[in-house]
Amino acid sequence: MKHIGSALWPKLRVLQLYGSNTNVGKTIFANVLCKAFGRELAKVHYLKPVSTGPLNEADDRHIHLYNPDVQSRCLYQFDEPVSPHIAARGSKQAISDSSIQAAIHKELQAYANAGKDAIALVETAGGVLSPAPSGSSQADLYRPLRLPVLLLGDHQLGGISGTISAWESLHIRGYDVQSVALFEGERFENHSYLKEYFAERNVHTFAIHPPPERKANEEDDVRSMRSYYEEISRNSDVTGFTQSFLQSHDQRIRDLRDMPEQADEAIWHPFMQHRERSKNTIVAMDSAYGDFFQTYSKQQELQQKGDGASQPPILRPAFDGSASWWTQGLGHGNPQLALAAAHAAGRYGHVMFAGAIHQPALSLAQTLIRGLGNPRLKKVFYTDNGSTGIEVAIKMALRASSLRKQWSSDDDILILGFTNSYHGDTIGTMDCSEPSVFNTKVEWYRGRGHWFDFPRVKLVEGRWLVDVPPELSAELGEARHLDSLEQVFDYNHREADRKLYTDYFNKQISALQNQGKKFGALILEPVLLGAGGMLFADPLFQTCLVDAVRQNTGSHSGQARDDHDWQGMPVIFDEVFTGIYRLGRFSAASFLGVQPDIVVNAKLLTGGLIPLATTTASQAIFDAFLSDEKSDALLHGHSYTAHAVGCGVANESLSTMKQLESSGSWNSFRSDWQPQASIGAAGEDGVWSMWTNAFVTSVSQHPLVDHVFALGSVLAISLKDPKGSGYSSTAAVSLRDRLFAEMGGEDWVIHSRVLGNVLYLMAAVTTSPETIRGVQEKVLGNLR
């Protein structure tokens, strides 16, 4: 699978010409620029990727006529003088965006390889959002290349509006519009208005005289145009532009090369030992699109040097293998999400949320309550990230418990949970996990809980296994094999395990109660424990703990008032990582088949764009805060609570994901994991992964691999480490580094993160089967 990168080479400059309308003189400007750049550089290329209309009228012919030294090329030519998407219909084969992108990149790479100081002018068809052959827009078609743009403004009546709107359409798609250029208009002073308008936005604008009227005699016409081009291309506005463009190209490359060092100066990176960081290893992200970053690093550049015959591009596409810390859902640079963000910003900005309501926050709350499919859940509390969402959940649960059990404020109230859990970076959420490398050096950390170790699900040498830690095997027995991933979740056929697990928890809980310990909440990450090591917990074991705490209500406990009230202690599900389709389903709790009292969501909630978190609680939990005293209320609320931009983006994301689910977009993934017969039946409740069954099996059989698993978009590979596993292991680091350094036969690499000896990979819910296959091949190729 080919993935093209942003087109940037040191000696080949590329400038894209976009029109804010048809008839704004794109080809005239192209000729002017060919002439002007021709005086500065050794070579000028003119590239019209897609052209419609009779061949002899085509733009590249016009270029050739007035600029015979310019090498002009058209990649796709249609005779019919209509929009490319209509012309393409008549053509033999479908022309995809990615094939056009690849053809352009290849063409540009050939120019770059010549090694001369050169420029390529890439001319688009029609206006900025005119349809491409595939039916998508020009601006979307060319976006992965992210070429610097000269936008040609419209000098005609109404052209001010069209020019600014066109600029906005490019701007919100992440383009750098270098300048705006247009013809001077005699009647309409568009150019003077636009100059001022864009100057305020740091975009330089220049205007040139329009070409002379067309002469009746063709020879006269050519002569008159020739002298027009000759004169205009020496105009100081034009040469001012060419100079500043050449400088900005060099500046962009300098900036990229300087960014790592400047970051090393000014940035304190998260989760990172800075002694391991240097200006050579910091990765500069020029931009990102779909599943790919466009990366520069010093190390990368040094690696690529040495082959005189080809000039590699400065930027390298890297698959976003950590899904940008588990957030990514709908692809980077997604114009749909950018528009949703801007719409909410334009409608509201941020509006204070205490005692108020706005449509995006209300819709999102209703969608969540519906989507979680848990009749207990009634009220949504907004915060900004998973940590604060968990802080709120803990405050909710502990208060409800304290009130019912009449504990005093001096009591040490604990939580129940699982070992290797991780609920966030704030000190209160850290207190929910047992002492570990993450918290032992946090001065105010005080682990306040009891944590159960648990059986893990693993694929080992081609067989699915529920592995029991040695310390538990006396009570839970040895590891058992299962026929398939689906069987892990088929609890009806695991009654013996259920009995064993339930007996175990009943015994454990009464022992803890006998010690006089007070537990105010059970908190767990359903199915996958993320930051604590990317571990696949036996979901039946988790289910049994929930059931056990609800049955062992303890001597102090009051009565639950109805079926939707909490019993024993409130149950919190931390679905920050596992919820919202990360594992293939909206609700991760659905895998366990139990109803938590509080659920926390974040990460994928906004499709991977901006921070937002929700803590959704039952009515019974909510009611614990009702009284006539203000001080009994949940006195929590960040300034940007329920910010409209976050809620607006989340609504757009959730509806897109729901649509992907219901339209069967994931069926090819599903059918790989689910027996043919049950695909329809399983529906939303299926167990499947975007990573192929065959690939996962093959990884599990590799001698370097201890075990592996895949679920939803998550893949985790545990490498054997003779020095022991855990966060401090470096067994996975060399694989990670190889994946980022080696391109194999293609022009892209994989950016990934490790957790100790585990290398994990995560896809967006929109990642294509082809890209997944490409990633899998690279992983298998680098497992050595």
Next chain:
Amino acid sequence: MKHIGSALWPKLRVLQLYGSNTNVGKTIFANVLCKAFGRELAKVHYLKPVSTGPLNEADDRHIHLYNPDVQSRCLYQFDEPVSPHIAARGSKQAISDSSIQAAIHKELQAYANAGKDAIALVETAGGVLSPAPSGSSQADLYRPLRLPVLLLGDHQLGGISGTISAWESLHIRGYDVQSVALFEGERFENHSYLKEYFAERNVHTFAIHPPPERKANEEDDVRSMRSYYEEISRNSDVTGFTQSFLQSHDQRIRDLRDMPEQADEAIWHPFMQHRERSKNTIVAMDSAYGDFFQTYSKQQELQQKGDGASQPPILRPAFDGSASWWTQGLGHGNPQLALAAAHAAGRYGHVMFAGAIHQPALSLAQTLIRGLGNPRLKKVFYTDNGSTGIEVAIKMALRASSLRKQWSSDDDILILGFTNSYHGDTIGTMDCSEPSVFNTKVEWYRGRGHWFDFPRVKLVEGRWLVDVPPELSAELGEARHLDSLEQVFDYNHREADRKLYTDYFNKQISALQNQGKKFGALILEPVLLGAGGMLFADPLFQTCLVDAVRQNTGSHSGQARDDHDWQGMPVIFDEVFTGIYRLGRFSAASFLGVQPDIVVNAKLLTGGLIPLATTTASQAIFDAFLSDEKSDALLHGHSYTAHAVGCGVANESLSTMKQLESSGSWNSFRSDWQPQASIGAAGEDGVWSMWTNAFVTSVSQHPLVDHVFALGSVLAISLKDPKGSGYSSTAAVSLRDRLFAEMGGEDWVIHSRVLGNVLYLMAAVTTSPETIRGVQEKVLGNLR
């Protein structure tokens, strides 16, 4: 000062016609719709607010010809057939956007008052971003009215691009575009492409036959157009649109009326006792623009009923008096920030930040380090909100202290601070404050510190006062009067106070050290303590504490390595509320004239749009986390750390604010507070407020008022409460409620928040002197 609201009445529908270009048939469509709506409703109005060109050609004449029953109006008519901004130049007086908005609103209100089932079609001039008379764009001019839009698409060559771009320009300005309509094109199939395109975006599109060719004979022409209008207006696409528009109008009103009740069902509000909340009091925010919310509440609607002669609009503009929880800086619905957000989303989405760098995050870090003007500060750590920013600061400071002082992990390490401080909602940040109403019912709260009470700055009966709490007066003396607010900060003339304060702290600190207490950090909110009661601390007292902890380094302490290293204990400034121009300066620390080791910023950082926080630290603090062990690193980092959208918006905001500062935009405010001679000299270091000196003085003299102060954009009025002040006081509630209920002679109210007996008001940095005056008049009018 008049502030118009969104135009929404139950029986008067308003539909705005925008063109995606000129020559897309706006007036033709207007005629068709006049006819079609005329069959449904008792009255049709056609309003062309601004028209250019000879009178007899004007659009309203054309309407009159074919729809004699329609009442057509033009509010501003220019004879010259050019863009309104050029035509307006020739006109006698400048026509501001706000005067046009007010004229339209007044006109529409008159239609509504007639009480009939009616519609007003409001036609714009040119394209969506064509210049208005003031030079701003059509879409920006009309945005405060936020009328539902029918966008007229372009059927001509290139019209697909122009239509979609026009829709995007409206969408990012927060408009609801109800439908897109255009002429069917014979040659270009724009309509079929656009129908499909917009259907995917839930926007309905319809197309009609274009009008017949113009006849040579005028009578023939009129006859032919008449029959065209007659036929087309009965076309099912047209009637389908009119029906759905009428339904959507009713639905919008139903939704507004239902929203509070649905919010009461689904939402858990922040910082609120829900027993005080009901469907009658929850405020629905339809949108917001500039300084104003557009609000609906049941209570409001009930109040307005009863006057049969006029039909009040459903929405009421309310000044955002809490600056949306202290975040608001550059106005709601700011298109500049919306575009900045969308650009970053389009360029990156969110990209994983560990070990990576992108331009918006790097620029922001560099701008902050420069702007804070503190040579100690070298490294920026990103998080999502003030609470998490403080959590990070605490982790940083305590680790640095522990390492140097070789404390063990079992030691109880405390912080030093001031009483009534508030540093955030997460449990770790709550532990930084003394026990109070905010935290006593948080089960895991354990206050870990020692907190000093402090002298307060107040304006009492027209005189500035440094008031000393009774418990401190034995050591610090009685209250002292000062001549002006500026004198409070003139430490050179307060040497006696400095000596008194310093002696006090030296004694206190050595007493604490003698008790064996270990202090790992000093944390304070410079100048204003926000959530703890909106208190103005004597800044000299805060300065003296910083100096004292640095001089009393304690017996355990090691040596500072250089002038930029911390001494005694790391000093953290919580500038979440007070920083970034809230008090008129970029750095709040500059008021104290000391250099903290760690500064936390949030709120205004993004101009009031989305959550983002920074913790900026000294090199010495950073170096405490360097080692060969990964576990010694600061293992903190939220998923969306340094999200590109937040950083992009922050860069845009900070540059706009910097620009406002340097261009003298606040000079009229400054000159009111600073002696004429010193304005120039004081420059960025001045002490001033957006609230006028005369107003603040007058409030301070009101019998209900205990004291007041103003600084930067903050105003705090402490009301006398015989039952005592503090968070549980309700003394300010009735003033708050009156400000929200009573419009006075104008059509707007004030939405504000109280903290116990304190009513505070806060402006954006862009709020105009006129609006400030309007708010002040309302406050004085309602102080009773």
